[in-house]
Amino acid sequence: MVQQTNAAPRNDSALPRHKALQGIRILDLTRLAPGPYCTMLLADMGAEVIVVGGGAGSLPIAALARGKRFINLNLKSPDGRDAFHRLAKTADVVVEGYRPGVTGRLGIDYETLRSINPRLVYCSLTGYGQSGSLSQEAGHDLNYLAISGALGAFGPETDVPAFPLNLLADFAGGSLFAALGIMFALYARATSGEGQYVDASMVDGCMSMMTMHFPDWGEPVLQARGDGLVAGNAPFYRCYRCADGRFIAVGALERRFFENLWQTLEYADAPPPNHLDRSIWPALTARFERSFATRPRDVWAGVFDGRDACVSPVLDPGEALAHPHNGARHANLPHDRTIVAPILSATPGSPQPIDLADKTVEILCSVGYPTEHAQRIAAASSEKITGLAWPPL
Secondary structure, rough: OOOOOOOOHOOOOOOOOOOOOOOOEEEEEEOOOHHHHHHHHHHHHHOOEEEEOOOHHOOOOOOOOOOOEEOOOOOHHHHHHHHHHHHHHHHEEEEOOOOOOOOHHHHHHHHHHHHHHHEEEEEEOOOOOOOOOOOOOOOOOOHHHHHHHHHHOOOOOOOOOOOOOOOHHHHHHHHHHHHHHHHHHHHHHHHOEEEEEEEEEHHHHHHOOOOOOOOOEEEEOOOEEOOOOOOOOOEEEEEEEEOOOEEEEEEEEOHHHHHHHHHHHHOOOOOOOOOOOOOHHHHHHHHHHHOOOOOOOOHHHOOOOOOOOOOOOOHHHHHHHOHHHHHHHOOOOOOOOOOOOOOOOOOOOOOOOOOOOOOOHHHHHOOOOOOOHHHHHHHHHHOHHHHHOOOOO
């Protein structure tokens, strides 16, 4: 049991300024977005991430490459496989995103690497997971959203389902759940001394995030797609077009926020109605539409500033990077690199430079290969290895 105390907060100036994951080595075999984003988050917090590619054609999205080193190994060759095994012996984590069975055929599966390094945490990040009837199917964020039940709840009732780019399945259901699973396993290893296998599925992640909404489906709070308190048709929880064609977001879900909204819109002809009464939603929506259409978006943002009505301007990505709130929390926010989050007081993360140069020889030499041998392995892996290209086979 953890003993609770009323001790004063620690003096941050006396704390060591290292990073939370300093000393953790990760081998990253992933491509596209979910895996690289996962390992970028871990690199931001101090982990050493070595991306193992299959040749010159396998570099990932540059924005997700910061703080990583890149090597090329032909994992279908004995030399490339042996080099990976030697690296795995020194690693804490392996992250891969191939279809189930591929790593076994390459000789880099969990059981093989576990026999080399029992402390290894091995994370497989896939769309459908390692089991189930769809485990061998190809897919993307949209497909995983569809299977999870999330996509079926997004968008207006009378139109096709809408989806928020590839943020939910790829990044939230995939990257974040994989990173969380890795951290769980590393924490457990601190006690047990043993690594373990992490089966991270993007469908599973999305279904987990639907926890609050599954029991609400078909109930008044979420009767159908586009019909519910936070589904887009409630007049107090939706977006409105302003006079300049841009949008304002209204999230006045609770009673006091709705009252502040009503008062700020200066509706003096009647007191604030019962906003949860569905029978008045069409009339309320029409009234709010007329009001917000009278002024530009930024004028409305100024009107609602400090009014505690949960009203915000809908910013495009460029505007979000330039917004003073975001700039105050993340100085010199660049357009081509993401922020570091969350913000840790004692062991803060930081964005590292992006360096896509081939470090194969340097890293192989660091684990004991003679320079000439490392150079031969690197030369044999310099061309694209089609078996490791996306989609994984």
